Amino acid sequence: MLKVADMLVGEKGIITELCLENIPLNLLEMGCLPGNELELVQLAPLSDPLYLRIDNTFLAIRKETAAFIQITKI
Amino acid sequence: MLKSKTIKISLVGNPNTGKTSLFNVLTGLNQKVGNYPGITVDKKQGQCKLSNTVSGIVTDLPGTYSINPTSIDESIVLDTLLNNQNEDYPDVVVVVADIENLKRNLLLFTQIKDLEIPTILAINMADQMKSKGISFDKETLERELKTKIILVSARKNTGIEELKEAIISYNSSDLSPVASIAYRMDHEFFEDVKLKFKDKHSLYKSWLLITQHQSATFITDEEHKIIHEFRSDIKKIEKLQHKETVLRYSVINEILKKGYRVNRSEGTDIRAYLDKILTHKIFGYFLFTFILLAIFQSVFNLASYPMDFIDTSFAEMSSYLSSKLPSGPFSDLLSEGVIPGIGGIVIFIPQIAILFFFIAILEETGYMSRVVFLMDKVMRRFGLNGKSVIPLISGTACAVPAIMATRNINNWKERLITILVTPFTTCSARLPVYVIIIAVVIPNKMLYGVFNLQGLIMMSLYLIGFISAIIAAYVLSKFIKTNEQSFFVIEMPNYKFPSFKNVFITVIERTKAFVFGAGKIILSISIVLWFLASNGPESYKNAESLVKLQQIDELNDEEFEQQLASYKLQHSYIGILGKTIEPAIAPLGYDWKMGIAIISSFAAREVFVSTLATIYSVESDEQMTTIKERLIAEVNPTTQKRRFDLPTGMSLLIFYAFALQCAGTVAIVKRETKSWKWPLIQFVGMGIIAYITAFITYNIF
Ligand SMILES: Nc1nc2c(ncn2[C@@H]2O[C@H](COP(=O)(O)OP(=O)(O)OP(=O)(O)O)[C@@H](O)[C@H]2O)c(=O)[nH]1
Ligand SMILES: [Mg+2]
Numbered sequence: 184m185l186k187v188a189d190m191l192v193g194e195k196g197i198i199t200e201l202c203l204e205n206i207p208l209n210l211l212e213m214g215c216l217p218g219n220e221l222e223l224v225q226l227a228p229l230s231d232p233l234y235l236r237i238d239n240t241f242l243a244i245r246k247e248t249a250a251f252i253q254i255t256k257i
Numbered sequence: 258m259l260k261s262k263t264i265k266i267s268l269v270g271n272p273n274t275g276k277t278s279l280f281n282v283l284t285g286l287n288q289k290v291g292n293y294p295g296i297t298v299d300k301k302q303g304q305c306k307l308s309n310t311v312s313g314i315v316t317d318l319p320g321t322y323s324i325n326p327t328s329i330d331e332s333i334v335l336d337t338l339l340n341n342q343n344e345d346y347p348d349v350v351v352v353v354a355d356i357e358n359l360k361r362n363l364l365l366f367t368q369i370k371d372l373e374i375p376t377i378l379a380i381n382m383a384d385q386m387k388s389k390g391i392s393f394d395k396e397t398l399e400r401e402l403k404t405k406i407i408l409v410s411a412r413k414n415t416g417i418e419e420l421k422e423a424i425i426s427y428n429s430s431d432l433s434p435v436a437s438i439a440y441r442m443d444h445e446f447f448e449d450v451k452l453k454f455k456d457k458h459s460l461y462k463s464w465l466l467i468t469q470h471q472s473a474t475f476i477t478d479e480e481h482k483i484i485h486e487f488r489s490d491i492k493k494i495e496k497l498q499h500k501e502t503v504l505r506y507s508v509i510n511e512i513l514k515k516g517y518r519v520n521r522s523e524g525t526d527i528r529a530y531l532d533k534i535l536t537h538k539i540f541g542y543f544l545f546t547f548i549l550l551a552i553f554q555s556v557f558n559l560a561s562y563p564m565d566f567i568d569t570s571f572a573e574m575s576s577y578l579s580s581k582l583p584s585g586p587f588s589d590l591l592s593e594g595v596i597p598g599i600g601g602i603v604i605f606i607p608q609i610a611i612l613f614f615f616i617a618i619l620e621e622t623g624y625m626s627r628v629v630f631l632m633d634k635v636m637r638r639f640g641l642n643g644k645s646v647i648p649l650i651s652g653t654a655c656a657v658p659a660i661m662a663t664r665n666i667n668n669w670k671e672r673l674i675t676i677l678v679t680p681f682t683t684c685s686a687r688l689p690v691y692v693i694i695i696a697v698v699i700p701n702k703m704l705y706g707v708f709n710l711q712g713l714i715m716m717s718l719y720l721i722g723f724i725s726a727i728i729a730a731y732v733l734s735k736f737i738k739t740n741e742q743s744f745f746v747i748e749m750p751n752y753k754f755p756s757f758k759n760v761f762i763t764v765i766e767r768t769k770a771f772v773f774g775a776g777k778i779i780l781s782i783s784i785v786l787w788f789l790a791s792n793g794p795e796s797y798k799n800a801e802s803l804v805k806l807q808q809i810d811e812l813n814d815e816e817f818e819q820q821l822a823s824y825k826l827q828h829s830y831i832g833i834l835g836k837t838i839e840p841a842i843a844p845l846g847y848d849w850k851m852g853i854a855i856i857s858s859f860a861a862r863e864v865f866v867s868t869l870a871t872i873y874s875v876e877s878d879e880q881m882t883t884i885k886e887r888l889i890a891e892v893n894p895t896t897q898k899r900r901f902d903l904p905t906g907m908s909l910l911i912f913y914a915f916a917l918q919c920a921g922t923v924a925i926v927k928r929e930t931k932s933w934k935w936p937l938i939q940f941v942g943m944g945i946i947a948y949i950t951a952f953i954t955y956n957i958f
Binding site for chain 2: 224232243
């Protein structure tokens with residue numbers, strides 16, 4: 184188990200858990216759901232925001248949100 | 258039976274799936290653009306010929322990931338689809354999906370399908386199927402999704418005829434829902450919903466009415482009450498919304514397993530390569546700065562030629578007309594009011610068009626999202642959001658569409674601050690003012706052999722615009738309080754080579770809307786001004802005898818004419834008005850003529866130039882001179898020095914940099930913030946800043 188906020192660039196994992204109260208609905212709607220593959224593509228300076236790939240969708244979120252998503256590495 | 262018929266079509270889909278491109282293909286240039294200058298408003302509509310007998314009205318809606326609105330932008334979609342009394346309520350919805358992201362796109366599709374409206378699924382970007390290794394089984398998906406599927410490519414123009422046919426026969430659509438997840442979400446809850454709404458709406462629609470943030474306008478008071486009751490447990494509603502998403506995805510996954518496959522063996526695309534450079538921690542920022550500088554530079558360099566040409570052509574046209582037409586009030590109105598007025602608008606078409614062109618390119622390529630990504634952390638320090646960068650950049654063309662572009666900022670406080678500070682950026686309406694004043698007061702010389710002094714001043718004005726926007730944001734963020742959580746999610750789309758058709762249409766549409774919107778204001782103000790400048794009370798009418806009386810020395814005819822003209826102007830209505838406000842603006846270095854120009858430009862800044870043009874052409878009988886020459890020739894009667902000297906010029910520049918002189922902006926801020934409070938605060942605040950800084954500037958130089 185690893186928080187997305189603590190991933191290194193290039194690491195991949197499967198989303199295992201989300202803290203729903205702290206995750207905006209539209210992030211879920213874009214495919215950020217348990218079971219989907221997640222990769223950290225790039226970090227902005229100061230590690231915030233994070234540029235992610237979730238399945239086929241590329242998106243960026245802030246570090247504070249990334250702290251509520253857990254993955255297991257693959 | 259041949260009867261012509263009109264079908265109302267709505268294009269709905271995720272952002273960036275090609276709705277607008279498809280809209281452009283369907284409608285060509287037959288688009289009706291919004292009522293504000295320079296924007297494609299919330300929804301765009303256009304005419305489309307579907308067959309010889311059937312025509313369509315197509316509505317292009319903003320992109321949304323789901324029907325649950327998380328921003329204002331997205332709630333427009335829900336409003337259109339829920340309210341069947343709405344004039345835009347569609348006969349058929351075309352859901353535009355991107356073949357590459359089908360799974361995510363289907364989330365919205367299943368929601369719309371559950372509304373039980375005729376729906377067609379148009380899968381766009383079919384041209385990319387091969388290169389992305391995508392295969393899919395149309396028949397299976399059509400059966401599973403209970404819909405007609407059309408593969409299209411808006412870029413390559415394929416599948417369009419088929420889509421039109423499907424639209425024509427929308428009546429044969431299967432209306433049954435695909436996911437019907439309501440009962441699986443929470444049986445008890447939905448039994449209750451069904452009971453309370455008494456089957457008036459479909460179950461899914463009732464659910465959407467409950468989740469709506471602002472209660473819809475088209476429902477009864479009783480329904481309002483029911484909704485209110487359900488919303489009392491908002492945590493539960495939110496949980497259910499999350500659950501809905503999860504369930505829908507599981508339905509979609511099952512369906513896609515049967516008929517959609519992506520071979521991700523194709524090597525990494527150009528994205529990874531470009532992102533390494535464009536979002537690099539250091540180069541990324543350099544490149545961004547460089548791109549902005551390059552754009553502004555080329556806007557000036559490219560536009561200066563047509564501008565000079567337009568300026569001289571209009572001056573010549575005026576003098577030609579006044580020499581050919583029989584002299585009289587009509588000829589005067591034309592050559593002194595209308596033509597200089599129109600000239601004042603036409604002159605900055607080149608700059609606006611070029612600026613819109615570059616902004617459209619940045620939007621088309623997908624680069625804007627990278628800028629948002631790079632800037633979020635920085636912007637947050639100042640109470641803004643990464644997404645605020647886009648309004649601040651496009652505000653350099655026009656604040657009105659820029660303020661509309663804030664709609665995708667979900668957090669109200671960050672959005673409000675962005676709206677309030679966007680008008681600080683140097684919009685193109687300020688350009689004509691800057692260009693003319695700089696040309697008049699700043700010497701055209703090189704500094705250290707490399708920098709053109711005039712260019713440098715122009716550059717500084719842009720910088721002042723950006724910097725003051727940022728500072729204002731910081732100050733505002735200390736005063737505006739909110740307990741709303743700030744979320745930030747932005748999609749990073751694929752890089753695309755810009756479609757020149759899209760860029761072209763955007764530039765034409767925005768420029769057209771801008772010119773006609775601003776044009777009306779400028780033209781009417783020019784005419785009013787001309788009237789006020791060539792009429793006046795008693796002392797105006799008796800000007801000739803009064804001037805003669807005043808004369809001590811004998812004057813030759815020419816000198817007499819000049820004296821008379823300036824006497825008349827001073828005693829015309831506008832002269833009286835200008836004289837009245839002169840004490841208020843004298844500390845800033847302005848005389849009453851500039852005062853008139855400033856007052857009239859409170860409707861739109863660019864009016865400043867045409868007002869001066871009108872005033873001076875009323876005063877002088879020499880028509881050949883351009884506006885610039887007239888300003889240079891203007892002398893201060895008491896000091897006998899140039900009226901537009903350095904202190905006055907700099908003070909004017911600063912005044913225009915800060916003052917909110919734009920009726921369009923005030924109106925759009927009122928609309929977007931839904932109150933007069935904010936535009937008022939903005940207007941007064943910026944006015945005070947303008948006055949104080951202009952006063953300081955005048956006294957420094
Ligand atoms: N390869 C390819 N690219 C396309 C196609 N259709 C559109 N595009 C590109 O996709 C990008 C997005 O197109 P738009 O038409 O702006 O998308 P939209 O759905 O209107 O986007 P929003 O208004 O932001 O929701 C542009 O760069 C288009 O040039 C297509 O059929 N094939
Ligand atoms: Mg669009």
